[in-house]
Amino acid sequence: MRFKTSVRNISTFIKLTSCLTPISKTCWLRLSEDEVRFVIHRGDHGTQVWATVSIGTLFDEYRITSANSNIINLEVPLSLLHRALRSCSAAVDAVLRLTKRASDGVPILCLTITTSISTLVTQEIPVRVLSAASVEGLREPEIGEADANICLPPLTQVRAIAERMMKLSSAGNDGKLILAANWKGEFLMRLEGGEMVKVESRWRDLQNPVTEDSDQQQDLSDEEASRFKQVRVDGREWVRLLKVGVLARKCVACFVEGRALVVYVWLTEEGDRDETVLTYYMASYSA
Amino acid sequence: MPSNLPPPLFAATTTSARHINSLLKCCGFDSKACIQITSDGLRVTVEDCNVMQAHAFIDKALFNSYTFNLPSPSPSSSSPDPGESHEEEEPILFAVSLTALLECLQIFGAEAGRDKWGSGGGGTMAGGVFDQQVLRIGGSCKFEYEAVGSPLVITLDDAGVITTCTLSTWAPTLVDDIPIIRDSLTLKIIMKSTWLFDAITELSSTSVEKLQILASPSAPYFSLSASGPLGSTVVEFANDRSLLETFVVPETVQYRYRFGLIKHAVKAMAVSSKVSIRGDRRGTLSLQFMVEQDGGAPSFIDFRFLAYAADSSDEE
Secondary structure: OEEEEEEOOHHHHHHHHHHHOOOOOEEEEEEOOOEEEEEEOOOOOOOEEEEEEEHHHHEEEEEEEOOOOOOEEEEEEHHHHHHHHHHOOOOOEEEEEEEEOOOOOOEEEEEEEEOOOOOEEEEEEEOEEEOHHHHHOOOOOOOOOOOEEEEOOOHHHHHHHHHHHHHHOOHHHOOEEEEEEOOOOOEEEEEOOOOOEEEEEEEOOOOOOOOOOOOOOOOOOHHHHHOOEEEEEEHHHHHHHHHHHHOOOEEEEEEEOOOEEEEEEEOOOOOOOOOOEEEEEEEOOOO | OOOOOOOOOEEEEEOOHHHHHHHHHOOOOOOEEEEEEEOOEEEEEEEEOOOEEEEEEEEHHHOOEEEEOOOOOOOOOOOOOOOOOOOOOOOEEEEEEHHHHHHHHOOOHHHHOOOOOOOOOOHHHHOHHHOOOOOOOOOOEEEEEOOOOOOEEEEEEEOOEEEEEEEOOEOOOOOOOOOOOHHHEEEEEEEEHHHHHHHHHHHOOOOOOEEEEEEOOOOOOEEEEEEEOOEEEEEEEOOOOOOEEEEEOOOOEEEEEEHHHHHHHHHHHHHOOEEEEEEEOOOOEEEEEEEOOOOOOOEEEEEEEOOOOHHHOOOO
């Protein structure tokens, strides 16, 4: 099992890790001959994140071999990886390879950084190699066609309000928030169930992106288009997701009524050669 | 809107939500507040253990529009406040969660914390230490109270984002205002709030339980002292016009108050410009703070404290 690559695009790599760190401590990194995949998957109810990027988006001079059709699965501690990458943000050259720590044989991702004054810095990130069998059952959720799609307003603004709502949430509503959107460009976020207070924030004039070859919007009656399709999510997880707001270029939320919320976060401008999109899946709780 | 609905008892809009929030924050020492609505404005009362009360008066002038429709008269007439009494008018009275009300008013505030104070900063309302998060309520804020027993609905509009807060209301446990007998005033002092703020801050450095106020026509004129297990501290004010703007003390008086209750007024001391300190023969203390807002009439917050009874003295 061998893996060695030069890190071509450190800033995108850092953006990716900083979008993952608020959600979980570790992620599953799947390296193959033609793509790199970052996955956070924690049972049925936590937020899941799936991001697949082409090799060229992050790496250069990429070499990978393994007995498992040249696929390597690793469990990576996100904060260590993120910190290591940040330290090389000013690097001239950075090389990432999978090796074993000399002292105890623990597998590590070793990041070797060459700085402008030709100093070599080595960062070691202990990882766990996952067997093909252990990740076999993990599949990206299939949601099907959404009941409403909407371009979210600036996430920093949504987050500020969501945080206030969470402060107001009492034991009565176990920290859940209602999120909803309709086909009239409206998005709302609501705290209910509290004994003392109900709060609802509403955004208007947002865009409803439509997926190609879909006729979602056409045959809707005006009444149906105005109707909000809602999900009920864990408020704290939602606030964590909104932390990516600083980096997001564009953010689209797809509502599957009463079942799930899927949020696509673009880290790159649309049409960028190295398009990088993260997909967040949140399950809806029943009231 | 169908026109056959009765008009709401109270509806008002304002662009001064920041100022209102800042006034209410001064009374934020308890989680509940009692709101009384009259044709002159909102009177917000917060109290602690029946021995201290804070009244913030939010004048009608702070609202851009203010509609108050008299509720149908009910036989159980509550005692109206002597200051704002109206013969034929019965005020609307209800209790809400003050914690929730404050959070709602600053729902757009967290983000604004990142913006620097823009133009039209708050003058004295900048508030320094207590106002880490500056509010940017650019749009409007609407208050609505439909009918007796309805929730208090606050609608905030911030650049097109509309937030509606529905606060449950309930019938307040009626507590009469702590009276101060105006024709038996034993002390009346007006000074800058910061002097009082500094004095109280100085005294709170030791863990003290009681605050003693002494006022006399001769030296030491006006002194605040506190003693705790670690020692005692005295702050004396000289009778100087530049220090004590007004000083009317016919004879020497001495009252003691629970220090923890006095500290409830610290926020008001910090954001207000002037304080009027009055005491009556029974030792009831009134601290009336004047909070200025640039370009507008000042607002007032009145704190009232009952003194310890003179015979419960534990002095040597």
